[in-house]
Amino acid sequence: MKKAVKIIIGIVLLFLLVWVLAYFKKANSAAVEDFKVEEPFYTSLNTKTVATGKLNPEEEIELKPQVGGILDKILVEEGDIVEKGDIIAKIRVVPNEGSLLSANSRINSARLSFDNANTLFKRNKILFEKGVISKQDFENSELSMNQAKESLDQAKNDFQIIKMGSLSSGTGANTNIVAQIPGTILSIPVREGDQVIESNNFNAGTTIATVADMSVMIFEGQVDEAEVGKLEEGKDIIVVLGAINDKEFPAKLTFVAPKGLEVNGAVQFTIKADVEVEQSTNIRAGYSANAEIELESRDSTFCIKESLLQFNRITEKPFVEIQNENGEFEKKNVELGLSDGINVEITDGIEEGDKIKVWNKASKENNDDDEENRD
Numbered sequence: 001m002k003k004a005v006k007i008i009i010g011i012v013l014l015f016l017l018v019w020v021l022a023y024f025k026k027a028n029s030a031a032v033e034d035f036k037v038e039e040p041f042y043t044s045l046n047t048k049t050v051a052t053g054k055l056n057p058e059e060e061i062e063l064k065p066q067v068g069g070i071l072d073k074i075l076v077e078e079g080d081i082v083e084k085g086d087i088i089a090k091i092r093v094v095p096n097e098g099s100l101l102s103a104n105s106r107i108n109s110a111r112l113s114f115d116n117a118n119t120l121f122k123r124n125k126i127l128f129e130k131g132v133i134s135k136q137d138f139e140n141s142e143l144s145m146n147q148a149k150e151s152l153d154q155a156k157n158d159f160q161i162i163k164m165g166s167l168s169s170g171t172g173a174n175t176n177i178v179a180q181i182p183g184t185i186l187s188i189p190v191r192e193g194d195q196v197i198e199s200n201n202f203n204a205g206t207t208i209a210t211v212a213d214m215s216v217m218i219f220e221g222q223v224d225e226a227e228v229g230k231l232e233e234g235k236d237i238i239v240v241l242g243a244i245n246d247k248e249f250p251a252k253l254t255f256v257a258p259k260g261l262e263v264n265g266a267v268q269f270t271i272k273a274d275v276e277v278e279q280s281t282n283i284r285a286g287y288s289a290n291a292e293i294e295l296e297s298r299d300s301t302f303c304i305k306e307s308l309l310q311f312n313r314i315t316e317k318p319f320v321e322i323q324n325e326n327g328e329f330e331k332k333n334v335e336l337g338l339s340d341g342i343n344v345e346i347t348d349g350i351e352e353g354d355k356i357k358v359w360n361k362a363s364k365e366n367n368d369d370d371e372e373n374r375d
Contacts, residue, residue, distance in 0.1 A: 037355035053221020057212035064205035103159040114148035121145040222268040321357035
């Protein structure tokens with residue numbers, strides 16, 4: 001029995017040995033994979049940056065009341081086109097009762113002073129005509145009467161302004177909100193019946209409406225600090241609106257901020273550009289937009305595909321592997337220049353005609369696409 005078990009174990013071990021030997025023979029007989037190679041080429045390089053931002057009207061103003069009160073009427077709607085001087089809304093003044101009583105008291109006091117000065121003037125006039133008083137005394141009484149009359153008129157005006165908001169029974173400019181520029185009504189953040197606060201030195205006041213000239217638009221965006229040094233005012237750029245099927249508009253860079261702002265841990269600089277908008281295109285304020293800005297451009301540049309580069313793990317310097325006459329690959333350090341993210345300029349390290357190892361085994365489709373772009 002023991003002999004039979006030993007025979008079976010021996011057969012199993014022999015079978016396993018044969019299988020292992022066959023496996024390694026098959027693995028060693030497999031063909032060694034050949035690496036593909038590519039050669040340097042000449043092409044044009046364009047480096048671009050994309051600034052994200054919004055498209056806004058260049059001229060946009062907020063209309064605020066000159067007097068406080070109740071918003072009585074709104075005569076326009078959002079989206080309406082208005083001309084300069086058009087009435088947007090009307091304010092109904094609600095006077096303060098204490099101020100109104102005080103103004104009325106000043107009228108009564110001024111009227112008493114005027115009546116007294118007028119009586120003295122008439123009396124002195126008779127005495128002057130009879131030669132009882134001098135001319136100077138007569139003129140002094142006339143001056144006092146005129147000053148009292150002026151004080152009375154001023155007190156009446158103050159009372160009218162407090163009560164009605166203007167000197168013309170509420171129909172003056174103070175109670176009318178008028179468009180200061182021609183344009184489109186962008187927003188009306190208030191409703192009829194709302195209480196509004198006047199604009200003064202201590203308060204910005206309630207915004208009745210926002211008006212903007214939609215025919216002149218500007219792009220406002222931000223670029224990273226690493227790229228702002230390459231920007232120049234007056235440079236032509238392209239503004240792309242995703243909301244209108246990625247439509248492109250020509251623009252001119254007009255402003256690059258002298259000071260950056262930290263946004264999410266990165267320093268960003270504000271830029272502005274005048275955008276040429278077609279009259280037939282329906283543009284709305286606040287559209288998200290991207291500005292494509294060309295930073296640097298070179299023609300006939302000696303390049304390789306950036307995917308062919310390798311980097312030393314210690315020094316982090318770039319190198320490529322060049323195929324020699326024996327078909328073996330050897331490392332060559334290279335100096336890099338301009339890069340557009342796909343192709344990179346080689347300033348030193350390799351020569352025209354060198355065969356560079358495709359170490360990352362790019363797919364055939366990518367190789368074909370790169371060859372088409374290179375042509």
